[in-house]
Amino acid sequence: MTYCVGLRVSGGLVLLADTQTNAGLDNVSRFTKLFSFEKPGERVMTLLTAGNLSITQGIIARLRHSIQKGAKDPGLRTIMSVESMFEVAELVGAQMRRMQNEHREAITQQGVSADASILLAGQRKGGKHRLFHIYSAGNFIQATDETPYFQLGEHKYGKPILDRMITPDSSIEESLKAVCVSMDSTIRSNLSVGMPLDLAVIEKDALAFRIRRRIEKDDPRFGAISDSWAKALRKGFEELPNLLEP
DSSP: OOEEEEEEETTEEEEEEEOEEESSTTOEEEOOOEEEEEETTTEEEEEEEEEOHHHHHHHHHHHHHHHHHHHHOTTSOOTTTSSSHHHHHHHHHHHHHHHHHHHHHHHHHTTOOOOEEEEEEEEETTSOOEEEEEOTTSOEEEOOSSSOEEEEESOTTTHHHHHHHOOTTOOHHHHHHHHHHHHHHHHHHOTTOOSOEEEEEEETTTOSEEEEEEEOTTOHHHHHHHHHHHHHHHHHHHTSOOOSOO
């Protein structure tokens, strides 16, 4: 399984994904699920993937191949040439449909799910920073002020902190803390999600990555957030009022 989370707040986009995949308790592997595309000053994008690995890897490979072809053919529509993030979402959705149409029947005949989903986040020069959730059918929805975040995979463990803490006006720093706590809660409660993690931060109108790095298991900052959150929860629990009459 996996856990990916993307936040769209007034100051930009914050995205975090784990790298663990499980095909049984004795078959655990690591695969990147966060993919970056950047032309500084013109556009910056990140795709986070979940679901059938062959489907999502095929989509990323085809998107990259299209970009390479587009370098020789300026008329070709690619995620690095279209005029809006909405059109980027359409292209990613089209590749999702193509992969599903070509491979779903064969995959499901093996007793394996072909379902997949993608978070697309980014900004193009002259446009707004946007976050989309693209489904297996290739259709998609967009994050709004009412729903400023999306999750993929094992979402239930990390959702409460996002619901309580994140608003459209949350700062980038607050958003970073929230996604780390959300991921830490998921890792603690589900063995199918694990380190290392991939983190990306895109500030509004910067048109470049503010942060794009891997968080390893021994990362001191992530560890400090995990420890501090655990202590805060224990302290808060101890301070809850008693329900029994004295």
